[in-house]
Amino acid sequence: MAAPAGGAGGELELQAAIGFNGHILSGLICHPDKEHVLYPLGCTVVIQDMANGKQTFLHGHTNNVSCVVVSKSGMLVASGQVTFMGFKADIILWDFKKEELLARLSLHKGRIEGLAFSPNDLYLVSLGGQDDGSVVVWSIPKREAVCGSPASARSAGNATVLAFSRCRDEMFVTAGNGTIRVWELDLKNRKIRPTECQTGQLKRVITCVKMADDDSYFYVGTSSGDVLKLNTNNKLMSDYGPQKEKFSMGVTALLLLKTGDLIVGTGGGIVALCKGSNYKVMKKIQVQGTVTSLTHRGQGHQFFAGTNESQIYRINYPEFKEELIATCHNEAIHDIVFPLGTSDLFATCSKNDIRVWHTPENRELLRIVIPNMTCRAIEFMSDGRSIISAWNDGKIRAFMPESGRLMYVIDHAHSLGVTAIAATSDCRRIISGGGEGQVRVWEIGERTRKLEEVLKEHISAVSCIKIKKNDRECVTASLDGTCIIWDIVRFTRNQMILANTLFQCVCYHPEEYQIITSGTDRRIGYWEVFDGSAIRELEGSASGSINGMDITSDGTYFVTGGDDHLVKMWDYNEGEVTHVGVGHSGSITRLKICPGNKYIVSVSADGAILRWKYPHFH
């Protein structure tokens, strides 16, 4: 065991991330080289090669990325972030080829709302968020701010979107709630001068803006569901539409075609091809969720649509047919589980759905949707014949693993929702824990589900259940600060571990004479199974609670993850961190080491699934 020397020695290598923050407007961008797509995921920007699916990550932001933009030449990438109230939010300028950070520009407070590159990569314009409300022009060669100005008039609302001219380096457009402004840069005097565009009687909230290739016009989409066409020269609205049947839930994304036609993405999930002259809908398709990004690959024979339900579609222009190419959870993921003996599949559960993924290809194989319900925990039966899941409506549901059909439901399994679930290795029993603190043992027959025993010792929600390999004993962790080791043959309590914490997770050491626990006190405890005595305590994290833990099959290493967004790998005997994985942007809720010790998969509250390479020690 030649572990890397020293405390937090190595870094875990991030292999893949399944996730896409679809809530960011125009977050999904197709790179001008037609081979890569960029999208934000938490506090990273992911660059994905479309041909082989290889991902690279731009790490550097300290909080969630709020906007991404690629320059016209494709050499530069800029991304803005969110930060806490009163702090400065960074804009990071990246080199696309070398994938390295070029400059960190910080002037805005709170949040970067929008970014835009000038066509010749001379300037970068950034738009601050609601609390900042300013627009700043940055010089890219000098990496410094040129000038800034309040983004909208005091009588108007906030500016939320930004677009640069496609030909000139001196003109850009901002738009927002009741304001559309064309700005001219006066470099000699270091000033930007706005001209308010007149829309006459129309009062609109602008949600997206797109500049025509020759700069003569720009289009804005509104929350009222229509598109306005404005002239850049006289700053007047030339026309708008559709006049009669507006798009429901607003126009959220726009794309201009070379033919002069428009592709409109709406809040209702419709992607429509509109005629440029009268905005009449010629073709339309329905996708899931609000369309937040539309980006075309090359000249427009193919384009991509990203929705706020974290789906990425590829749409071929001639047929106008959508094809789902990537998807992920868009709510917090609560559990991840591998089926026994294989590393190539895993299942995750979130609000509304359970998804089964293929690990090497990061591909979704199966989705089981129960609308409006949250799945708190899942487990594969060890024979692989069913997926059992714990839901917050107090039901345990079992699904067929291939078709995803419902196999059986145990109604009213727990009164305050089922929070933890585990199955014995002979597939005859399910042990479930509920929000009220009860642990129930169910006998699963061919057609029957019988409640065998109710174990009432915990007084708060059960967070984790682990069963010994011989199916005679199990350990349950609860938020009431106790871990109980049960005899599930006689249904008695063997040992109880008390600590001043909310236990989040518990693991049996593979030799099953010790357990490790951790919880909100950020400590990892080693306990003796036989008498429940504490063996050792480690400081698991400096800042946040530890939510997930898993141990390798040989018991030499274990991994933890928690609210500090770090995945840590520990040596079990030494009690030292050997590797740290940085990349999550939300609290890590669970993590697992795959059965073949090839990957570590961690899931987080922002809906991202990250796959780390298991470090090789030999």
Added chain:
Amino acid sequence: MSAPVCLRGWAPPERGPPRRSMAAPRAPESIYNLLPRLEERPVKPPRYVSTFRPSVKHEIEKSKAQWKTMGPAKVEVPSPKNFLQKHSKEPKLPERKKEQDSRKMPALSVPRKTDHPLMGIQSKKNFINANAVAAIMGLAKKPQPIYVDRRQGDKHLLETSGLVPKYVKKKDYGIIPKYVTQRNKEIKRAQKEHEAYVLESLRKRAMKRLSDEERSSLLQGLKKNWEEVHHEFQGLSVYIDTIPKKMHKEKLESQMKQLEHDIDVIEKHEVIYIANE
């Protein structure tokens, strides 16, 4: 509770076993079947090609008589790309020169409305010194004449008060203005012209007086005429027997009588006016 909805997101086409049919009793589902399996596709053998193919081809070529051809001669057909194009036969004009530059507007001497003034331009002139020097070197200002009308010492400008005899000191004081003399002259000339005209018209209308010479010559002439007529009368035959003689004598008598009357009228009046008709 609502039934679960199952989606297969982009399921791979090369899935292992064929999908279950609904009627047939099927094997229980297993999670491990989800693993994408590489399907061995039966490799197609290459298409059969006869080994005699080239020899057969050669034989057919050989057996065919080269000169036996049918139909029109195979010549190259005109290319559809070389069709007659519109205006292609018209003489070509030389390329139009760019006139953009020549027709450009002359540069304005004043800045445009949209121009922004250059800021931060400053002059190096020291206004304090310049002003001081100008004050020292300049001529002193003359005081303005004023008058004071009340005890309180209220000052007023003398110039506008009316106390300065400006009017009588005027240059053209007491001189008849030029326009008045001009007009008088005009009036006189007009009157003279009018009188002349009246006289002229009177003269035109007055009768002509016969002068003395004219009168005497007139008398002489009349007398001479009378003598001639008298002589003729004296020469008349004594016997007047025919009508023409009688007529002639009567005519002479009446002539003489007329002449005598005329002479008598002229001798009787000293002054004779001739009335103009």
